[in-house]
Amino acid sequence: MDNFQAIGQLVIKAQDLLDSIKGGAIRVMQEQFDALKVQFTDKLNSVGSELTVFKNQQQSNVNSIFTDPDKRYQTQLVNDENVTRFDLAHLDQNKFYCIAFHHAEMLDVRVRRYVADAGAAVGVLDYYVQLQNWSGGGDFNFIKQFHHFFNGGNQFVGKIQSTVSPYYSGIWLRGGWSYSVYCSGKKDGEIILVESDSQILERVNNIDCYAPTITEIHNSVVPNNFIAGQ
DSSP, X not given: OOHHHHHHHHHHHHHHHHHHHHHHHHHHHHHHHHHHHHHHHHHHHHHHHHHHHHHHHHHHHHHHHHSOHHHHHHGGGTOGGGEEEEEOTTSOTTSEEEEEEEEEEXXXXXXXXXXXXXXXXXXXXXXXXXXXXXXXXXXXXEEEEEEEEEESSOOOEEEEEEEEETTEEEEEEETTBEEEEEEEEEEEEEEEEXXXXXXXXXXXXXXXXXXXXXXXXXXXXXXXXXXXXO
């Protein structure tokens, strides 16, 4: 065998070896690509499923708003999840005690009691009012009374005032009974029950503000069976 033949055979073997190496590398690359394609497809399917769930949730939220918006609003004044219970059964039934609302802004308030509620005797109340006092007792305060009904021989609401203090509005309720108070609108913090004349409602500019009890029904309260607009 001459040198040229030997060189030719080496070239052939080298070519075969190179083809083998290239083929193996291509197979590895193909396998890696196939694996990435599977992962990508799985991820797309997962994201698609999550997007479908999210879309359905948001559609449900939108439907709950627009299906019957009036009903959705009204439930704020009857829903037990939006009620504060006040038990005044231990207090003097010949006095009226203030429940106070801080920074009321377009605040609808419904005070309700029914025959099953605790009290010195039977008696039903349904009182609906709107309070506004959000500017420190300035010009942005008023009261709108929409409905007042009671029976059982006792008037339960003794007084109403938009500016009990610079930042509080109040409704005076008769002691000796319990009440449910529903709110819809804006107020800051919890409703405060003032149980004594010495209880400080708030302090403003180093001045103590009080909401003392009353014994006579104030002329600020509309009469029984009042319905606004009638």
